[in-house]
Amino acid sequence: MDIFSVLTTASxxxxxxxxxxxxxxIYSWGISAYRYRKNKKEYRxxxxxSERLEESLSIETVEQLETSLFKRLADxxxxxxxxxxxxxxxxxxxxxxxxxxxxxLLRKTHLSNFINTITSGISHVSVITYLAPYVGLLGTVLGIxxxxxxxxxxxxxxxxxxxxxxxxxxxxxxLGLCVAIPSYALHSLLKNQSKSxxxxxxxxxxxxxxxxxxGELR
Numbered sequence: 001m002d003i004f005s006v007l008t009t010a011s012x013x014x015x016x017x018x019x020x021x022x023x024x025x026i027y028s029w030g031i032s033a034y035r036y037r038k039n040k041k042e043y044r045x046x047x048x049x050s051e052r053l054e055e056s057l058s059i060e061t062v063e064q065l066e067t068s069l070f071k072r073l074a075d076x077x078x079x080x081x082x083x084x085x086x087x088x089x090x091x092x093x094x095x096x097x098x099x100x101x102x103x104x105l106l107r108k109t110h111l112s113n114f115i116n117t118i119t120s121g122i123s124h125v126s127v128i129t130y131l132a133p134y135v136g137l138l139g140t141v142l143g144i145x146x147x148x149x150x151x152x153x154x155x156x157x158x159x160x161x162x163x164x165x166x167x168x169x170x171x172x173x174x175l176g177l178c179v180a181i182p183s184y185a186l187h188s189l190l191k192n193q194s195k196s197x198x199x200x201x202x203x204x205x206x207x208x209x210x211x212x213x214x215g216e217l218r
Contacts, residue, residue, distance in 0.1 A: 010168040011146040017139030017172055021132060025179045028128045031121040032186040039118055039193045046200040107205050114201055118194045122187060129183040136176015143169025 010018070147165040 011143060013142035013146065014139050014168060014172055017135060017142065018175060021135055021172070021175050021179050024128050024132055024135070028125050028179070028183045028186060032125055032190060035121050035190055036193065039190070039197055042118055042197050043193070043200070046197060046204060049204045111198070111202060111205070115194065115198050118197055122190045122194065125183050125187045125190065129180050129187055132176045132179040132183065134176070136173040139172030139176070140169045143172060
């Protein structure tokens with residue numbers, strides 16, 4: 001008994017549930033692959049920023065760093081807008097306390113927007129992880145109900161009459177687990193990847209703000 005035989009011989013509710021689970025699996029893998037590639041790109045950009053900061057501790061002036069380092073920051077999600085607002089705040093607010101408060105608020109907002117961007121779609125994978133087993137169980141219950149409904153019209157019931165429809169119903173539960181387990185692994189991978197990106201950006205922003213605000217790295 002396999003999925004293809006279920007799609008061709010099972011009852012309509014079981015077929016619909018099976019198709020639903022297959023669609024959930026395809027969506028989970030698709031969104032995970034897309035998010036993984038995007039987060040990888042973000043991580044490379046952020047690592048480049050961190051490495052550039054370390055190299056610039058003693059050999060770069062403010063102007064030189066602005067023409068090289070912040071171009072890489074602009075390649076990250078929302079980085080270009082963050083840098084533009086950072087420069088505007090520092091140039092147009094003379095009071096140090098006001099500038100500091102606005103810069104800290106900007107940093108918090110940018111980090112929040114960044115984490116929302118790099119985790120986009122991950123929650124969908126999490127939903128599939130928890131929903132798929134229950135969808136599979138629902139398919140099994142509907143399949144078993146259909147089996148007993150059909151048995152009610154038979155005068156003679158044999159093992160062959162019961163075994164095939166029951167196996168079709170039970171395979172949907174197995175399919176639900178087969179969808180949920182990889183989705184859980186993918187969700188954990190993407191969550192850890194996003195956490196790493198956040199930590200790198202958090203550290204980089206602290207140094208960048210200090211550099212831009214004071215005109216030196218310290």
